[in-house]
Amino acid sequence: MKTVxxxxxxxxxxxxxxxxxxxxAANAGAPPPMATSRNSDSSGGGGAPGALPSGHPDVAAGSxxxxxxxxxxxxxxxxxxxxxxxxxTYLRLKTANGEVWAAVPKATVKNGASVxxxxxxxxxxxxSKTLNRKWERILFGTLAPDAAxxxxxxxxxxxxxxxxxxxxxxxxxxxxxxxVGDVKVSKAPGSDGKTVAEVFAERAALKDKNVSVHAxxxxxxxGIMGKxxxxxxxxxxxxxxxxxxxxxxxxxxxxPGDVVTVRGPVHxxxxxxAGYSYTVIVEDAKIQK
Numbered sequence: 001m002k003t004v005x006x007x008x009x010x011x012x013x014x015x016x017x018x019x020x021x022x023x024x025a026a027n028a029g030a031p032p033p034m035a036t037s038r039n040s041d042s043s044g045g046g047g048a049p050g051a052l053p054s055g056h057p058d059v060a061a062g063s064x065x066x067x068x069x070x071x072x073x074x075x076x077x078x079x080x081x082x083x084x085x086x087x088x089t090y091l092r093l094k095t096a097n098g099e100v101w102a103a104v105p106k107a108t109v110k111n112g113a114s115v116x117x118x119x120x121x122x123x124x125x126x127x128s129k130t131l132n133r134k135w136e137r138i139l140f141g142t143l144a145p146d147a148a149x150x151x152x153x154x155x156x157x158x159x160x161x162x163x164x165x166x167x168x169x170x171x172x173x174x175x176x177x178x179x180v181g182d183v184k185v186s187k188a189p190g191s192d193g194k195t196v197a198e199v200f201a202e203r204a205a206l207k208d209k210n211v212s213v214h215a216x217x218x219x220x221x222x223g224i225m226g227k228x229x230x231x232x233x234x235x236x237x238x239x240x241x242x243x244x245x246x247x248x249x250x251x252x253x254x255x256p257g258d259v260v261t262v263r264g265p266v267h268x269x270x271x272x273x274a275g276y277s278y279t280v281i282v283e284d285a286k287i288q289k
Contacts, residue, residue, distance in 0.1 A: 075100060075139060076116045079109050085130035087272055090138075091115065102139040105272045107226035108251060108284060109143070116144040145223040184235040188214035188261050196246045197237035199266060203280050206266040211282065213246060217258045225272065227284075230254055232262065247278055252287045261288040 077093030077100060084090075089107050093100045093115070102117045109115060120139035127134040187195050194202070194211045215232035222228045230248045237244030248262050264285030271277045 074116045074118050074144070075102065075120050075141075076114065079111050079113045079115055082109055082111065083131055083133075085128050087270070090128070090131070091117075093117075100139060101135050101137070102141060104141060104143040105225055105276070107143050109226055117141040118144050143226050145225070182235075183216045183218065183233045185215050185259055187234075188212040192263070195236040196232060196234050197243045199246055199282070200237065200241075200243035200280055203266060203268055207268050208265055210263060210265050212261055212263045213248075213282070214261045215246070215259070217254045217256050217260060218245070220254055220256055222253065225276070227251060228253060230262070232260075242279075246280065246282065248282045248285045250285045250287055252285075254287060254289070258289060262286065263288075 075093070075095060077095035079091055080094050080099075081092035082089055084106060087106050088103050089105070089109065091102045091104065091109060093102060102120065104117065117139055118141050120141040122137055122139055123135075124137050125134065126138050187193050190212055192210055192212050194206070194213055196213060196215060199206060199211055199213065213232060213234070215234035217230055218233050219231035220228065221230075227249045228251065230250060232246045232248060233244055239245075248264065250262070250264070254260055262282060262285040264282045267281050267283050269279060270281050270283075
């Protein structure tokens with residue numbers, strides 16, 4: 001009898017083992033687990049959103065990081081919707097694989113445009129308190145400067161280096177102008193006309209208000225984060241006080257040496273990540289030459 005009972009027990013154990021597949025085999029080929037965001041973009045215009053992907057320029061210390069997308073160097077799609085919140089622009093894209101939401105440092109992007117999100121990292125259950133919205137899945141990355149599709153065999157490390165190079169060149173632009181000679185330009189007419197130094201001195205009162213600045217273009221950097229970046233000087237202010245060089249973003253073009261009048265809203269304490277940080281900046285300006 002003991003022998004029979006023993007055989008029954010062994011048979012039962014073997015049967016259970018066959019019904020329980022090995023955990024590693026069951027997970028073979030499955031996507032890596034996604035971390036759940038514990039934070040959001042609640043920091044607003046000048047700050048960095050929380051719970052951003054590891055390696056992101058504005059990654060918050062201690063925030064939950066997403067799993068990377070192995071082998072993914074770019075996601076290309078047509079823009080169907082844009083939302084701005086804090087220092088970021090959220091894009092609903094129509095891609096070859098269906099609808100995708102992505103977030104990039106704040107940029108001006110038109111509906112219908114074809115864009116590429118470089119080095120995307122996916123986050124799950126990400127909540128934007130600014131927009132009062134939650135995404136089950138969203139990609140965080142950077143917008144390709146030329147909005148062109150990324151080559152299938154492109155090297156992500158090389159693209160990262162190119163992005164850092166652009167940020168480095170833009171940072172250098174703030175330290176000194178191109179060789180355009182002595183700069184001395186008269187103040188723009190009208191009630192909203194301000195010198196470069198006045199924009200800095202009156203920045204608290206000018207916040208979110210339009211100003212007109214008549215000045216010389218001393219640096220022009222095109223196609224960074226979906227817009228053109230201009231540095232203006234008019235001879236007012238000093239390098240020591242850091243109130244002699246005004247950064248302007250625009251969709252229009254100019255070249256060093258041009259004397260222009262720009263008009264746009266003054267924004268304060270803007271941090272776009274990747275080295276793009278400004279105490280005062282005029283954004284989305286119109287240019288008159």
